[in-house]
Amino acid sequence: MTFAARFRRSITLWIGLALAVGYWAIAPFLPTNAQTEWIRVGMAVVSAIAIISWFPAFLTIIREPSPVEAQQTILGQVLFLSGVFGGTIWLYLWRAAGFPSWMILSDINGWFLWLIALGAVFSLIAPKDLEKVPPRTRWERIWIAIGLTLVLGYILVVVRPDVRPFVEWMKVHLYDSHAGAMRTRPHA
Numbered sequence: 673m674t675f676a677a678r679f680r681r682s683i684t685l686w687i688g689l690a691l692a693v694g695y696w697a698i699a700p701f702l703p704t705n706a707q708t709e710w711i712r713v714g715m716a717v718v719s720a721i722a723i724i725s726w727f728p729a730f731l732t733i734i735r736e737p738s739p740v741e742a743q744q745t746i747l748g749q750v751l752f753l754s755g756v757f758g759g760t761i762w763l764y765l766w767r768a769a770g771f772p773s774w775m776i777l778s779d780i781n782g783w784f785l786w787l788i789a790l791g792a793v794f795s796l797i798a799p800k801d802l803e804k805v806p807p808r809t810r811w812e813r814i815w816i817a818i819g820l821t822l823v824l825g826y827i828l829v830v831v832r833p834d835v836r837p838f839v840e841w842m843k844v845h846l847y848d849s850h851a852g853a854m855r856t857r858p859h860a
Contacts, residue, residue, distance in 0.1 A: 706829060712764050713825040718817045725813060727748050728826040744798035752791025759784035764828065769839035774847050 679685065699707060730750050733743045762784060766775040775781060827833065 693726045709764070709767065709829045710821075712760050712767075713828055714817075714821045715755055716760040716764065717820045717824060719753045720761065721813050721817050721820075722759060723750060723753045726753065741799045744794050748791045748794030748796075748798055750791070751787050751794060755784045755787030755789075755791060759788065765835055765839055767843075768828070768832070770836065772839065772843070776844055777840070778847055780846060787820050 726746060726749050729742075729746045733746055734740055759781070762775065762781055766772065769775070
């Protein structure tokens, strides 16, 4: 079968491309801020469910001998998804707390970016033999993700709980103590 014939027959590819491009059919008609917050909630929910679905495979690379290729793929996915999940939550809190600059200029934000990059590196070095990685297609997880996104999105985007006290607590415990340690550290 030719490449063009396989390309035409790939329903997954066409659905993926339609969903990716479909964003631009809807985006101009929605307020950017609300749209971004709903997407962020969806990213957090989907990445959390994906981490949970990869967790049994992750445990196998800890407990059982397995091919290095499978370990690289699994670890790459778990690290990447953990970075996406953590970064998504962090950026949601940043937006909800009024965009405090200390959150973007923090080591925590950098750590989530590092996890994403590290996950991508492990995915790059892993051979593409997908038969060694356990399959993970579970449509019920998609429906759970959609349901959780709608519920959590309503709470976070429509109800909008005040997260500023929590962010202020994080600043005192995560950033100010680290920034103070940096100021007292002698320069080389």
